Amino acid sequence: MQQSNAAATALYDHAGVGSLHNAGPTGGDAGDAVMARWLQSAGLQHLASPLASTGIDQRLLPNLLMQGYGAQSTEEKQRLFKLMRDLNINGETGLEPYTQTAQNSGGPAASDGFYSPGFRGDFGAGLLDLHAMDDTELLSEHVTSEPFEPSPFIPGVNKAFENDFNATTNWQQKEQSDADASASLFSANEKEISSSRESNVAKIKVVVRKRPLNKKEISRKEDDIVIVSENALTVHEPKLKVDLTAYVEKHEFCFDAVLDEHVNNDQVYRATVEPIIPIIFQRTKVTCFAYGQTGSGKTFTMQPLPLRAAQDLVRFLHQPIYRNQRFKLWLSYFEIYGGKLFDLLSDRKKLCMREDGRQQVCIVGLQEFEVSDVQVVKEYIERGNSARSTGSTGANEESSRSHAILQLVVKRHPEIKESKQNNDVNESKAGKVVGKISFIDLAGSERGADTTDNDRQTRIEGAEINKSLLALKECIRALDNDQIHIPFRGSKLTEVLRDSFVGNSRTVMISCISPNAGSCEHTLNTLRYADRVKSLSRSGNPKKDQTVNSLPPCNRDVSSLSLLATADVEDVYGQQPEVKVVDTGRRPLEKDVYTVDFDKQPSTSNGREESGMAYGPTDREKIESK
Numbered sequence: 001m002q003q004s005n006a007a008a009t010a011l012y013d014h015a016g017v018g019s020l021h022n023a024g025p026t027g028g029d030a031g032d033a034v035m036a037r038w039l040q041s042a043g044l045q046h047l048a049s050p051l052a053s054t055g056i057d058q059r060l061l062p063n064l065l066m067q068g069y070g071a072q073s074t075e076e077k078q079r080l081f082k083l084m085r086d087l088n089i090n091g092e093t094g095l096e097p098y099t100q101t102a103q104n105s106g107g108p109a110a111s112d113g114f115y116s117p118g119f120r121g122d123f124g125a126g127l128l129d130l131h132a133m134d135d136t137e138l139l140s141e142h143v144t145s146e147p148f149e150p151s152p153f154i155p156g157v158n159k160a161f162e163n164d165f166n167a168t169t170n171w172q173q174k175e176q177s178d179a180d181a182s183a184s185l186f187s188a189n190e191k192e193i194s195s196s197r198e199s200n201v202a203k204i205k206v207v208v209r210k211r212p213l214n215k216k217e218i219s220r221k222e223d224d225i226v227i228v229s230e231n232a233l234t235v236h237e238p239k240l241k242v243d244l245t246a247y248v249e250k251h252e253f254c255f256d257a258v259l260d261e262h263v264n265n266d267q268v269y270r271a272t273v274e275p276i277i278p279i280i281f282q283r284t285k286v287t288c289f290a291y292g293q294t295g296s297g298k299t300f301t302m303q304p305l306p307l308r309a310a311q312d313l314v315r316f317l318h319q320p321i322y323r324n325q326r327f328k329l330w331l332s333y334f335e336i337y338g339g340k341l342f343d344l345l346s347d348r349k350k351l352c353m354r355e356d357g358r359q360q361v362c363i364v365g366l367q368e369f370e371v372s373d374v375q376v377v378k379e380y381i382e383r384g385n386s387a388r389s390t391g392s393t394g395a396n397e398e399s400s401r402s403h404a405i406l407q408l409v410v411k412r413h414p415e416i417k418e419s420k421q422n423n424d425v426n427e428s429k430a431g432k433v434v435g436k437i438s439f440i441d442l443a444g445s446e447r448g449a450d451t452t453d454n455d456r457q458t459r460i461e462g463a464e465i466n467k468s469l470l471a472l473k474e475c476i477r478a479l480d481n482d483q484i485h486i487p488f489r490g491s492k493l494t495e496v497l498r499d500s501f502v503g504n505s506r507t508v509m510i511s512c513i514s515p516n517a518g519s520c521e522h523t524l525n526t527l528r529y530a531d532r533v534k535s536l537s538r539s540g541n542p543k544k545d546q547t548v549n550s551l552p553p554c555n556r557d558v559s560s561l562s563l564l565a566t567a568d569v570e571d572v573y574g575q576q577p578e579v580k581v582v583d584t585g586r587r588p589l590e591k592d593v594y595t596v597d598f599d600k601q602p603s604t605s606n607g608r609e610e611s612g613m614a615y616g617p618t619d620r621e622k623i624e625s626k
């Protein structure tokens with residue numbers, strides 16, 4: 001309390017009136033004028049005048065303000081709080097030294113400002129305290145737990161929570177305090193905080209998920225050859241010597257996280273997408289995709305994620321900061337099949353991709369739906385899923401033959417009066433994209449090499465799939481190396497995701513693997529692809545290169561792969577509390593020397609890009625630019 005008083009008092013001093021105790025009538029006037037201007041800067045001038053008219057000693061104003069005097073609404077209190085805080089920050093940065101007064105002398109140093117524990121502890125009721133408790137303390141009370149476990153990263157929202165000014169969490173208070181930033185979304189200080197939060201989320205995160213043996217595999221008495229331990233796993237490859245004696249070759253890998261067969265979908269969400277949700281509101285484009293052979297669990301893994309993410313995004317949107325700024329969530333769902341795009345929420349309407357004048361890719365005719373309720377999101381997802389192209393493979397009766405892309409986009413909408421001027425533009429288009437997350441359920445990675453279904457259709461599917469997987473990897477590589485040129489034209493998939501590869505973006509790859517011995521080769525291919533993606537961040541960064549030598553010998557690269565020679569010491573995912581990950585300074589180890597070319601995807605030679613494979617009606621396409 002002393003500190004906050006000191007800060008407000010400093011305002012008077014700054015006006016050249018000396019300490020409050022010395023303020024005479026003239027000095028008081030000058031101080032009052034500054035105080036009035038100060039309040040006016042946040043639209044709170046009315047808080048000064050009632051005081052003046054009641055004849056209350058203006059010197060008491062800082063105290064009264066600190067008690068929330070006159071502020072009627074939550075919003076006003078927030079603004080007032082922000083003003084006080086800014087004052088402290090300025091004081092803290094030494095913009096304007098202030099004289100010690102009787103009130104503040106003996107208290108904590110001025111430089112401790114708002115952030116000193118003493119100050120926090122004394123902070124009066126009715127005003128926000130950004131630092132009273134850590135993020136997790138209040139969150140758990142307010143998060144709706146059905147049907148998922150509460151998320152420590154995401155604020156809970158319910159009516160009481162929204163209305164209870166004092167019960168807002170630190171995190172929410174920070175967000176709330178952004179509300180009156182008119183010119184930009186975030187004040188300088190908050191930008192700092194948000195950028196540090198952003199930088200805490202690795203650009204590429206690679207997670208492996210192992211599914212359990214299925215009934216067929218159990219009935220065939222197949223062995224589980226994948227052993228998971230922490231963030232590493234070992235594949236025990238059964239082999240035969242020339243003299244036909246059996247032996248096992250071990251392959252060890254290490255990733256950001258490895259999730260075993262006992263991990264449920266909610267835990268997958270927590271380890272992958274959840275930490276990224278907050279930065280979507282900070283103009284980040286996120287891509288999350290699952291990769292792996294058919295039947296390895298990609299769809300099983302990916303399908304719950306958008307719903308879970310939508311639930312958290314909706315929670316954020318209910319925060320006053322975002323609600324006041326007219327942030328809305330939009331959902332679209334389409335698939336890429338045989339190089340063509342189909343809207344899964346619009347009777348498989350064929351879509352086409354256009355580049356506008358600003359080289360922004362837009363999918364012409366793609367329906368976007370505003371979603372503010374998780375139940376509605378669920379219905380859209382179910383509708384889209386039932387419209388997907390699936391077929392049967394040896395390993396999966398309902399195999400995805402396409403890449404399905406579900407996008408959740410946060411947009412900021414203009415005020416009603418502004419948007420009325422653009423009556424002809426539909427609401428979704430009127431909004432400005434703030435951030436988005438794309439969930440991609442890729443078709444099985446080995447379909448190009450699928451010889452059991454080797455008909456023409458399958459070959460075409462396989463060719464496109466292979467092409468896009470290769471292109472995806474190239475884009476991730478370029479992205480991670482901060483290359484200016486991103487080879488997004490390599491496939492329809494990467495073209496569609498173009499805006500996810502430029503600017504501020506994050507990628508989460510979930511590699512799904514089957515545990516049975518019969519899938520060993522595919523499992524190793526999947527892990528090598530994942531390893532390759534992860535290792536991309538180890539190449540081309542001299543800072544990372546230097547650190548490898550300081551790693552303990554057991555963590556050093558011992559394989560013959562020069563590209564995997566450096567350690568990813570900058571991946572700080574390991575700091576997230578809920579995520580089962582460890583320092584990725586340990587590079588993946590695959591002890592054996594491979595003969596496999598890691599870059600090589602299953603053959604694409606049998607595929608030509610075919611046209612005229614449109615599914616569903618070829619509706620007249622409304623050509624319009626976003």
Ligand SMILES: Nc1ncnc2c1ncn2[C@@H]1O[C@H](COP(=O)(O)OP(=O)(O)OP(=O)(O)O)[C@@H](O)[C@H]1O
Binds near residue numbers: 297396398512
């Ligand atoms: N972790 C898991 N736990 C329990 N069952 C799983 C798990 N992963 C996958 N399955 C089951 O395995 C089967 C195949 O999974 P899924 O359809 O997700 O594979 P996929 O990789 O998407 O295949 P495709 O590429 O052919 O579409 C499904 O019946 C699914 O329910």
